[in-house]
Amino acid sequence: MENVKELEALLNLEQIEVNIFRGQNFMSPWKRVFGGQVLAQSVNAAYRTVPEDRFLHSMHAYFILAGDISMPIVYEVDVVRDGGSFTTRRVVAIQKGRPIFIMAASFQLKQDGFEHQITMPDVTKPENLISDHEIIESIKETFPKAYAAYNHDRPIEFRPVENYGPLLQKNSEPFQHIWFRAKGDVGPKLSKHHEILAYASDYNLLTTATLPHREVLNHEKSFLASLDHAMWIHQEFDISQWHLYSLDSPSASNSRGFTRGNIFSQDGRLVASVVQEGLMRVVK
Incomplete structure (x- = not known):
């Protein structure tokens, strides 16, 4: 996928029954269904069943089985609760009659309340950085295997503040900052911005x-895979504009790595927070 319009088309699920939807897969070069695709498609499925005045504020998901990239994914939405302020949905992604992914999502009315946030890190601005694609192009001759693994088009542009993590040859501290934005205009519908952020x-x-x-x-030889993923959305945002992903990994143990991320708009607003645990295993 070269731009966000292609991504929007991928995330716009086909409805096949009441609260049942079907999605296609991006043919990723690593030959596995990308976890972010399933996250975003599940958000699309959940949004299709909630009142228009409710907006996603949190999601909690588990990746159960690796998705088969050669066949569609069916998403079943369970209407758990429609309350006065909050709406709850459960989404199950299914292939070959088995759940490969589950997600619980909560939606809320816009309401006034207390506000505070942490300060955005003071890092180099995206205008003074180059993209990960340009970094990867620069290692084409010196690291051909890494170039082959990471050289593919994406609908999101990333600009790392520090050295690009996957290409590091030496160990480093588990912190990184990465600017990102969608490649193209997403339009005014907030649910689309939430899907693409997921x-x-x-x-x-x-x-x-x-x-x-x-x-x-x-x-x-190693194997890496997402195990679970949670995201909280704090404020409205425009995913077509630059956002800073401030990441740190407090712990890795028992073949699992744990990472946290705070997402800031370029003007310093904390718009979302993310946590994930993933499998990190050397293949013997």
């Missing part, structure tokens, strides 16, 4: 947990 939020999380272990991972 898609983009799955990038760079598990990579952050690998930073202290690059010297091993670069020379050993």
